Amino acid sequence: MANELNPNKKTMSSLEIAELAGRNHKDVMRSIRDMEPAWVKVNGRNFALVEYKDAKGETRPCYELHYDECMYVASKFNDETRAKLVVRWRDLETGKAEPIISLVKTEMKQPTISDKMKAATWAAKFLNLNENSKLIIAKQILEPYNLPLPDYTPSKGIIKSATKLLEERGLERQISAQAFNKIAMQKGFLCEVERNSSRGQKKKFKSITEKGLLYGENQVNPNNPKETQPLWYGDKFDEFLNVLGF
Template sequence: MNQLMKADVQMTSLDIAEIVGKEHKNVMRDIRNEIESLGSEIGQLIFEQSSYINSQNKEQPCYKFGKDGAMQLALKYDAVTRFKVIKRIEELEANQQQPQFNLPSTFKEALIMLAESVDENDKLKQQIENDRQKVVLANAITTSDEGLLIEGAAKYMRQNGVNIGRDRLFKWLRGQGYLVSRRGREYNMPTQKSLNQGLMKIHAQQYFDSEGELKVNRQVVVTGKGLMFFINKFLHDGQLTLPLNI
């Protein structure tokens, strides 16, 4: 039978330094800052400490990570650099998709193997195209200063494999401490944790009511970084269980 080898791409901070044209020590600093922003529990799952031997035959520290880590770092840089990182990921994924064949012993087995090969190649092409579209869409949103309201965030998450709606997302965010759950003026507003991590922000719009009094309408906005963060938690951590009595 024809089988495709599938594994997560593996990159290091040295690879990123080469791609972005920065000194390795500066990329190491970027990664440490990212781990601090994500929180050590999440950050250390994405970025793993490692080492390498330099040209002076000395062991030096570095980080290694998969596609998630590479994309997380890419979001810190400009559009051209993000494009270079994404292209490198695509190259690594293409190199990993090496078919292994067992030679058929009969003409019938050869025909079956050929049919399976065509089917798998079609599926692979479709998966690559789907991934490419998701990367382009994620890139477009994460580079936007505006972000998305909760309803738009829920729609975007559904497009990326998370079965969730507006109201359910509000409940989950309150239950996980990303939105204020205490009834009052700050109800459903981002907590300090969300603001500090850059996952959400408050969009304030001034307007005059029917009596001519100046009012302020505040809306919760999920940032591009927040979208990637929450989708990763839902898809990889399975954190879609809603708390009770919210």
């Protein structure tokens, strides 16, 4: 539902914080997002996520923070920026300053735990994630609610990357990981998935298909949680190489 900005409402946007800190708004948004789980855990509420229209008339997201939320976020910045934030709040309260956002904003509905779990279930099914990766996602969703979850769910066998398993067999010079992946994709055991990067570009990563789950598991990539990392069962790898025709 669209609401006009209430000039008497004592809030500060992430746009204003970015301007005072001399930082890119997207970086400030990321910092606030990273701090939000701890705030939810202590206070039981999310930061207000709203939309605004930029100079091009395009709709963009930003946070709208109350005083206590703003002071919490300010702990991420240096002394000078924190001082500027204090002065800015004083000017807002005394009417010496106006909020940066003076356009129509739309409050964005915060996803419920049910919404998050549905999205996680879809992602786990679409990417054929293993049990441990599903657990990692569940812990990220449920951590603010202090619900008990196990630390680890064992895989069905010892899983390693194709590169590691080829090295263990002394085959790395005969079969490169690239050649292995190419044949696995051609035979339908592996596929390539696309995602959008933070810069709006397309990033590709590999994921084991349902057909390939007999020989391996998809694990959340520890270097990039937005991607999967195909890992293969060590005790079935020789059989898998024969199936692939190596």
